[in-house]
Amino acid sequence: MTAPEVAGLAPELAGAKEGQGQAPIASASERFTAYDVAAFEVPGGREENWRFTPMRRMRGLHDGSAALDGTVKVEVTAGDGVTVETVGRDDARIGEGGTPADRVAAAAWSAFREATLVTLSGTPAPVTVAVTGPGEGASAAGHLQLRTAPHAEATVVVEQRGSGVLADNLEVVLGDGSRLHLVVTEEWADDAVHVSAQHFALGRDATLRVTSVALGGDLVRISPTVAYRGPGGDAELAGLGFADAGQHLEQRLLVDHSVPHCTSNVLYKNALQGAKGVPDARTVWVGDVLIRAAAEDTQTFELNRNLVLTEHARADSVPNLEIETGEIAGAGHASATGRFDDEQLFYLQSRGIPEDVARRLVVRGFFGEVLSRITLPELRERLEAAVEAELAVNAN
Amino acid sequence: MSTLEIKGLHVSVATDDGPKEILKGVDLTVRAGETHAIMGPNGSGKSTLAYAVAGHPKYEVTSGSVTLDGEDVLGMTVDERARAGLFLAMQYPVEVPGVSMANFLRSAATAVRGEAPKLRTWVKEVKDAMGALDIDPAFADRSVNEGFSGGEKKRHEVLQLALLKPRIAVLDETDSGLDVDALRVVSEGVNRFKAEGDVGVLLITHYTRILNHIRPDVVHVFAGGRVVESGGPELADELEKNGYVRFTGGKAEAAV
Numbered sequence: 001m002t003a004p005e006v007a008g009l010a011p012e013l014a015g016a017k018e019g020q021g022q023a024p025i026a027s028a029s030e031r032f033t034a035y036d037v038a039a040f041e042v043p044g045g046r047e048e049n050w051r052f053t054p055m056r057r058m059r060g061l062h063d064g065s066a067a068l069d070g071t072v073k074v075e076v077t078a079g080d081g082v083t084v085e086t087v088g089r090d091d092a093r094i095g096e097g098g099t100p101a102d103r104v105a106a107a108a109w110s111a112f113r114e115a116t117l118v119t120l121s122g123t124p125a126p127v128t129v130a131v132t133g134p135g136e137g138a139s140a141a142g143h144l145q146l147r148t149a150p151h152a153e154a155t156v157v158v159e160q161r162g163s164g165v166l167a168d169n170l171e172v173v174l175g176d177g178s179r180l181h182l183v184v185t186e187e188w189a190d191d192a193v194h195v196s197a198q199h200f201a202l203g204r205d206a207t208l209r210v211t212s213v214a215l216g217g218d219l220v221r222i223s224p225t226v227a228y229r230g231p232g233g234d235a236e237l238a239g240l241g242f243a244d245a246g247q248h249l250e251q252r253l254l255v256d257h258s259v260p261h262c263t264s265n266v267l268y269k270n271a272l273q274g275a276k277g278v279p280d281a282r283t284v285w286v287g288d289v290l291i292r293a294a295a296e297d298t299q300t301f302e303l304n305r306n307l308v309l310t311e312h313a314r315a316d317s318v319p320n321l322e323i324e325t326g327e328i329a330g331a332g333h334a335s336a337t338g339r340f341d342d343e344q345l346f347y348l349q350s351r352g353i354p355e356d357v358a359r360r361l362v363v364r365g366f367f368g369e370v371l372s373r374i375t376l377p378e379l380r381e382r383l384e385a386a387v388e389a390e391l392a393v394n395a396n
Numbered sequence: 397m398s399t400l401e402i403k404g405l406h407v408s409v410a411t412d413d414g415p416k417e418i419l420k421g422v423d424l425t426v427r428a429g430e431t432h433a434i435m436g437p438n439g440s441g442k443s444t445l446a447y448a449v450a451g452h453p454k455y456e457v458t459s460g461s462v463t464l465d466g467e468d469v470l471g472m473t474v475d476e477r478a479r480a481g482l483f484l485a486m487q488y489p490v491e492v493p494g495v496s497m498a499n500f501l502r503s504a505a506t507a508v509r510g511e512a513p514k515l516r517t518w519v520k521e522v523k524d525a526m527g528a529l530d531i532d533p534a535f536a537d538r539s540v541n542e543g544f545s546g547g548e549k550k551r552h553e554v555l556q557l558a559l560l561k562p563r564i565a566v567l568d569e570t571d572s573g574l575d576v577d578a579l580r581v582v583s584e585g586v587n588r589f590k591a592e593g594d595v596g597v598l599l600i601t602h603y604t605r606i607l608n609h610i611r612p613d614v615v616h617v618f619a620g621g622r623v624v625e626s627g628g629p630e631l632a633d634e635l636e637k638n639g640y641v642r643f644t645g646g647k648a649e650a651a652v
Contacts, residue, residue, distance in 0.1 A: 346474060346490070347486070347489065347490035348492065348495075348500070348503075348504075349473070349478070350475075350478055350484055351500070351503075351504035351508070352475050352479045352504055352507035352560065354507065357503060357507070358475075361495050361500070361503055362492065365492075365493075365494030365495040365539070
């Protein structure tokens with residue numbers, strides 16, 4: 001759905017490019033997409049798709065002032081059945097996953113110099129993709145594409161660490177009948193800004209299981225889009241975020257059901273732990289699910305839960321469900337934001353449980369539903385420990 | 397042999413109009429092997445006494461002392477009090493979403509016993525304790541108190557009592573909201589706890605009916621934030637007959 005070239009649009013038509021203006025678009029199906037950064041207006045921060053994001057902390061990713069001339073290091077550790085290539089933007093496969101839908105994603109697309117392309121065939125051993133930021137003070141554009149051959153079954157872990165500013169696109173193209181278990185971590189240093197578009201394209205009868213874990217960074221904004229290229233696709237997106245004092249974690253999902261007999265399941269959980277004297281710990285979750293007229297027999301559910309551990313924290317949750325056909329198997333959404341309150345703490349402590357253990361119990365229980373989906377035990381234990389380390393940061 | 401000693405206890409809560417004194421000099425001693433019943437009308441401060449002893453942050457002790465075997469309870473944190481051997485069965489147990497009952501019980505037992513219970517014996521211990529209270533084993537996987545009925549919550553309070561084996565247990569209106577069967581099951585649980593160890597029980601109640609199941613050694617009448625009269629079980633019988641009217645200065649309120 002690439003819109004025609006609209007660069008150089010007359011000023012009086014500002015906002016006419018759907019979804020980019022201040023007026024919310026009537027439907028996610030009208031969302032504007034383009035590869036070229038110039039096709040998007042510079043967002044001011046009041047637009048529907050930017051209104052929760054602190055633009056001042058974007059380090060110029062949105063207005064072209066970020067140089068994007070740094071280098072992001074991508075290291076792939078893989079065995080048999082995995083092909084790793086470094087390709088240019090002229091490679092015919094680039095873009096098969098999807099098209100940028102906001103200016104930062106388009107800026108990354110326009111600026112990346114080379115893309116890492118990982119093709120998975122058969123049943124390879126788990127693959128690790130280690131992404132390292134460009135370093136403090138630098139900014140970079142990245143591009144990574146993961147592809148599964150038909151009927152492949154693979155597990156990929158994308159671990160993102162380091163400092164600096166990164167705008168990137170992650171394309172995931174699933175061949176017919178393939179299964180991919182994908183874990184994406186945001187384990188950035190405190191200074192890092194990461195604005196990422198994830199494009200998931202599922203072939204016929206393909207199965208996608210994604211677990212996103214957002215822990216680090218100053219500002220992390222991830223926008224996953226799920227598209228189905230044939231019937232029978234099954235996508236499950238689970239995510240957790242732990243926002244510390246001053247941290248902004250944003251998740252904006254669109255699941256676009258355009259073909260029949262597909263399933264989607266979205267489960268995101270965030271915990272927030274703020275502190276006095278710094279900006280609020282902040283999470284934003286926007287979950288759009290669109291069931292187009294053709295997408296009969298769709299089954300979808302999305303759920304967002306936020307656990308506010310302290311004062312000085314704010315969680316926004318915006319579930320949207322658009323249904324254009326009555327012929328669906330089921331569709332629902334739920335959202336709730338709750339506080340870990342003094343009464344819960346008192347109750348647990350009154351049974352002898354020390355305060356720090358009580359907090360760990362509650363947070364571990366809260367995130368268990370997400371972390372239990374990670375099938376690699378060492379990775380799961382490492383991330384559980386990372387969550388508990390977050391908890392300890394400003395517990396005192 | 398343990399002794400909980402409360403002397404001259406004054407407790408206030410913060411309100412919009414400033415601190416309000418609820419407890420006005422409570423004197424009470426509960427020794428191991430004894431069951432004390434505190435009875436009193438609504439608003440007399442019974443629950444405040446229970447929460448203040450357990451250390452709820454809402455209640456401020458302005459004067460007086462609480463000791464357990466001579467140790468200063470008021471100087472302890474909430475969890476230290478529990479580990480020292482105090483237990484409060486709450487009138488309104490708190491829901492803790494996301495934490496399974498099984499995980500909670502094991503964490504509490506680990507804290508109170510000072511080491512993690514051996515897994516094999518622990519599973520059996522929990523299963524037996526749940527069985528004795530007619531609790532469906534499926535509750536172990538549910539979040540703490542979440543979506544439990546009033547009766548289910550009270551059974552789980554007594555379950556914790558059985559597993560944590562405190563030296564002194566304070567039961568705050570554990571009987572309220574229970575039907576006859578649940579009252580019997582819960583009372584039997586308390587009696588088992590009492591029989592199995594050299595422990596003291598402080599039973600706070602509004603009604604006399606639980607005293608048909610749990611026989612108190614001493615009955616205290618609580619009114620206006622202090623103990624106004626103490627006596628044997630016969631005092632409960634008098635309350636059942638005449639209500640609290642003698643202690644509340646004419647405001648009639650039945651105790652049944």
